[in-house]
Amino acid sequence: MFNRLKGFTRAFWTANIVELLERGAYYGVFIVITLYLSRILGFTDVEAGLISGVFSGGLYLLPTFTGALADKIGFKNSLLIAFTLLSLGYFGLGILPTALESIGLVDYSGDITFTGLLESSQRWAIVPIMIIIMIGGSFIKSVITGTVAKETTEENRAQGFSIFYMMVNIGAFSGKTIVKPLRDSMGDKGFVYINYFSTAMTLIALIMIIFFYKSSKHQGEGKTFKEIWSALIKVLFNGRLITLILIITGFWMVQHQLYATMPKYVLRMAGEGASPSWYANVNPLIVVLTVTFVTRMMASKTPLFSMTVGMFIMPLSAIAMASGNWFSSGDIDFGIISIHPIAIMMIIGIALQALAESFISPRYLQFFSIQAPKGEEGLYLGFSHLHSFLSSILGFGLSGYLLSKYCPEPKLFETREAWEIASVNAHYIWYYFAAIALTAAISLIIYGKVIDRLDAKANKL
Template identity: 50%
Template sequence: MSETVTTNENAPSSWRFPKTFWFANSMELCERAAYYGFFILITLYLSSVVGFTDIEAGVISGLFSGALYLLPPFMGIIADRIGFRTAMILAFSLLTFGYGMLGVWTTKVSVCLFLCVLVFGAAFIKPLITGTVAKTTNASNRARGFSLFYWTVNIGAFLGKTFIPFIRQEIGLHYVNFFSAAVCAVALIIAILFYHPESGETERKSFGELFRSLGKILINARLMALTIIIAGFWTVQQQLYATMPKYVIRTVGESARPEWIANVNPLVVVICVIFVTQWMRHKKAITSMTIGMFIMPFSAFAMSLGPWLNDAFGSSIMGLHPFTFMLVVGIALQGLAECFISPRFLEYFSLQAPKGEEGVYLGFSHLHSFFSAIFGFFISGFLLDKYCPARETLPAGLSDAEIATYYENAHHIWYYFVGIAAVAGVALVIYTAICRAVDGKKAADPAQTDEAAKPENLP
């Protein structure tokens, strides 16, 4: 039996939501724990367990991650047609099967096939969960509903990466897949037994309409320029998963826990995002994004300072290896930059949408992550191969001192990302100046004024 939710738009704001809302968020928590527990180690798994080179692992991981940012709008159309409940059961069936098989079959061909299974399963989740949150809230509590959803995403990601090191170090890396499969199986049981979403009428779009909207975005020079610039930020952010796990394990040793280091990012975001948003509430979105963009070069530079810190202060800083300590500092700065950039980018992106197409435009608002995932993981593989190679690729019979020479310039990897972040920051300043000049001329001539040139939409 499906639940209904009050539609009284003038009702007082409340933290009370129907059961379907809570079950949907419970499944989201499980899915995020499974995904991030797996994704933080994806390149390690592909290289150490499956046998791909660093370059091959980077290419495969980039395509996998990129597809997850591109496909959700299309899977959302399928979900609307087959029904949310059926789609949710299908999604978690695919995820449970895909993760489980990655732990059983580790040949190169089978792993690529099962990664495709994961892509299609995971691409359902975002439109299903956000759609459920939208359907089970109203104007009086929608902001709180999506705030709870955002917290659920971060808590799930945090918990998944918290438990994974014990499995990887005590049992084995490929058993991480069984953890993810088990967590998705729990979500599947919730979907089968308890998930009964409201079956009200919704506006259904066709694939043709979706492709036309995507085409409009791709030929919108303003939006695509900003998307590519912001992709510079996310290219550096992607190194949390593309480069950092292999970098820290190969330089610090197998005792390193990249999963916990990566958790610094969501922790900083959860703590700081409300304060940053409140502080920047009277500033234009582009101003907030610019501040965040210029934090990023310092983030990447901080991560390169491990060797310097080791020479200056020895092998332990506050109980952490110097390389680990500087990674924590750099990732904390990334989290802070994200607080300035991510929420305001969505706001700015939505303002550029034609009236009535805001939802479709926001569905493709993560194109920057599609581009940055592919580019970021691709270059990561080449940089790791050059500066921080896998131990098994080194010549046999080397002494510890000889092995160390292969890693003495490993920190140079981060200099490339200092450059990418700095170029992106400067590009955003130039973009803002050009947009203001163009929009200023349009605003002065009412006949030429379009939606983007309205005063409230100016950068």
């Protein structure tokens, strides 16, 4: 095993290690970003959802364009820019509350008290900070995968991407895991200090790039911005592809609730002792455990069949998340641990989401490439993640509205009883997402039948 691992270059290992660090930094912050925006900066659920959605959407839309720039200026220069921006951005998220407190807009010394922040425009300084992180992160998505492809051979490329995928999930797992201990020791202020952890991770990555990253990737290669823009226009006017993107957007709108709705929902409904960051780790764990088995099991089936199976799992996931509110409010004692019914059903729902992802994600790119014009698959695949751009904005935006309507912030109410009356139908949130998932699943079946008929007609001509 170790002899096989020796076949990879120093640039390959450096890229994978900094990917682990970057994912740890990103997921540590992103799993609680809506909580940070609401509890630390005082944004409403709707405002927090919109800010987070645009941020997440930009991270999926920009990489195609920043990837073209990376080809021009070189991968090392791109990574230096990326980790510099990320370090500045995460540090900005950490220092902003201190700056707001220093001018008397908020008091973080005990229970967080807003003393003018809710009426001030100063808190919107968060927007340029998040744009900095968004631009930095967009370089990472294209450059790291590009490095893995460039620094491997035909013989070890599959193993190289397997290592990369493992690093991504280790980083995601570790970043989410650290949030709970910070909250236990610091309360809501832990949402601030997680940003210093992320700053440290990206600074270490920056130092590693400076001293250890030497890639054979040369600048000046790859697609031009004109070619990328032309491809985007072609995709937008390709009815078959844009319909597929819109259908898959329904799946990802539900999947994004892992970050948009779940953290606030479980803390409000199951209590402050809940661990949303740990529950979220069920997702990468289940994906890693099932994706290979599911892909092999579906190998003899069409991509559309596998995707449809996954799409019909998603409504069950949302129903499971809703069902926690059907049980009594007391914790269930399992002997070694006691856990709230809402938390239990949330974990089951997240596991079902991950299983659905194992059916859908590996086959989506394959199916998308089949629908792309012959000879232009690579160019079109650059835009295969447009669904994540759309689902981030729509999913986070809808989440903010639904939270404010069915599961509002308890601090907005004078008494616990008043809040309980306002949130009695909190689980309705998940019915909306179950309906979205079911609509997407049925639409995918219709889509498959329509393109089969179109292809049959085309073959007769």
